[in-house]
Every structure is written in C-alpha cells, then in structure tokens.
Amino acid sequence: MMHDSRNNPRPDCWVVTDGAAGAENQCLGLAEALGFDPVVKRIQVRAPWRWLPPDLWLNPVAALSGEGDAMAPPWPRVLIASGRKAAAPALAVRKITRGRTFTVQIQDPRVPADEFDVVVAPKHDNVRGDNVIPTVGSLTRITEKRLNAAGKQFAGLVESLPAPRVAVLVGGRSKAYDLSANTARRLGQDLVDMIARYGCGVMMTTSRRTPPEAAGALRETLEGQAAVIWQAGRDAGENPYFGFLALADHIVVTADSVNMASEAASTGKPVHVVELDGGRDKFRRFHAQLRELGAARPFDGRLEAWSYTPLDETRRVARLVRKRLEAREERRQASRAELLASA
DSSP states (O other), X not given: OOOOTTTOSSOSEEXXXXXXXXXXXXXXXXXXXXXXXXXXXXXXXXXXXXXXXXXXXXXXXXXXXTTSOOOOSSOOSEEEEESHHHHHHXXXXXXXXXXXXXXXXXXXXXSOGGGSSEEEEEGGGTOOOTTEEEESXXXXXXXXXXXHHHHHXXXXXXXXXXXXXXXXXXXXXXXXXXXXXXXXXXHHHHHHHHHHHHOOEEEEEEOTTXXXXXXXXXXXXXXXXXXXXXXXXXXXXXXXXXXXXXXXXXXXXXXXXXXXXXXXXXXXXXXXXXXXXXXXHHHHHHHHHHHHTTSEEEOOSOOOOOOOOOOOHHHHHHHHHHHHHHHHHHHXXXXXXXXXXXX
C-alpha cells in the first residue's frame, strides 16, 4: 500500500536513520521491496545521549535534537530503522503505540533483538534470536528497473570508453580500514596496468569517506587513461554510482564497504575485491561468504569472467518480513474478534 498523506493521515511506513547513506539505503531498499513509499526521518540526537548505548536512553524521543526530523504522531503502521542512534527511538515508538507500529531494525541494534518485531542483521555480525533474519551482507536498492534507468541516464558520460568497462567503487577511511594516498596510488597503478593489458575502460566513483589525498592520488595516477572519475565532494551533479554498476562488465570494489560489495554482488557481474590496510574478522567473514557464493575474488589486476546467482537478499527478506507482519495483523484481528464476541 502506497502512502498518500492526503487520504490517509496515518503513514504506512517510516524509514528512520541518522542520515548515513549506507543505513538509509538499506531501509529504503526493504521499504520499496515491501511496496511502501516511505516517509524518511533523518534524526539528530542530542548530547549526552548520542554517546551512550541505546539501552541507557531515558526518553529516546525527547533525546532527539530539533536539527533533525521530528518523530511525532500520527505513528506509522511500519517503522524500519537502521543504526545505533535510531534503535532507541524506534523502540520508543513501538512502546508508545503498544506494539501497533511494527518495528524492523536493520543491522545489530546493540540491544536485545527480541525487543523489536524483526531484526535484519548480516550473518557476519552473529546476531541471534527467534526474530532475527540473517543476511549475506547488507540489503540494497538494486533492482533491474533501477539499473536500467541509471544505465540510460549515464550512458553518455562513458560513451567514449572502450569495452570491457570496469566500474571501480572506492570507499575509504572507517573504524576498521584506512585508504592512504600510497595505497590509492598503488591501486591506481594496478588499474593503469589493467587498462594497458586489456584495453578496457574504467568508470570510477569515490565516496564521502574517501580521503581527499587518496582521491587526488587516484586522479593523478589515472590522468590521461581511458577513465571517467566522479569524485564525491568535488564533482557536481548526481553520483553516477548506479549507472556505473549498470554499464559495467566487471566491478572492482574496495574491501571496507559491505554495502558496496553487496550492491556489486547483486548485479551478477564479476566482483573483484581490493584489500585495504586494517580490517576486522567480521569483514573477513563477509568477504569469505561472497567468495563461497562465487560472487567475488581478490583483485589481482586480471579481468577473469565468471557467473553466479546474483544476491537478492532484499526481496528474500521482504517476503519474510511480510509474512511476519501479516501473521501479526491476523493475530490482532483474531484478538479483537474474541473481545467483541465476549462483550
């Protein structure tokens, strides 16, 4: 059911995050797969609550800053949240509505999973519970329709590049990984060698986490090559990320981003993973899962072709969430019928 505030004062679905693109895209992907046109709530949390774990927030809704979106009635039928800062407000809405708002938390909420209706968490995070739906990697917004539209939108940007075309998705600095200028320069040289060996074209996009010095090193190394580079924070216009995925024959992705690797593996195209400095066991477990599924291999400069069944975790999870939502509503309707019968 699509949300139309003119006809239905109670929204069907909220997406609640702190505005982080990776978290928001996962929520949007699930909401869209469920058939919702969600209301997006990008919240900001006041001090000291933003530094504390969710189970220590005394009044989560009151902890929200006016700089972000408000969370107030009418409450939604379904609330999909992601990120530690969104977990406590999501649970607060569930409590306020006495469970009438069906709450879905994506990623490890850092509080007991059974406090939500559903928790969707990557297998590599080892979150357990009867209401936990484990996934390979993260949920995505990848659909055939979205890729086809993006491919048409950005085809002109890369029309001068030779085939095969290689999308290069560059992440950067995080709690687990670093992307130094030297590492970026080595990656750039590997791409130059790949271009010389295969006569291919490179379509590169960086993220907001890419350090400026690393992005600069990549641009400098690839200067004069058959490459189109879109740099976050530098180049105007919409990020051609989805367009590059659509138009690629191969995808090269840095190891720091579970989201980017999951999106790449959702295309069915060969995924080549670039190791960066750092790492954690959970990331290594995730990349091992992609290798076991036949989706990804380490990037070594070669463009080997292979096939595999594309990841489709978002639609699989949506089917399971829909079953749980329908079962919950059937129980509520049966309970109301019993109350009326006994009145």
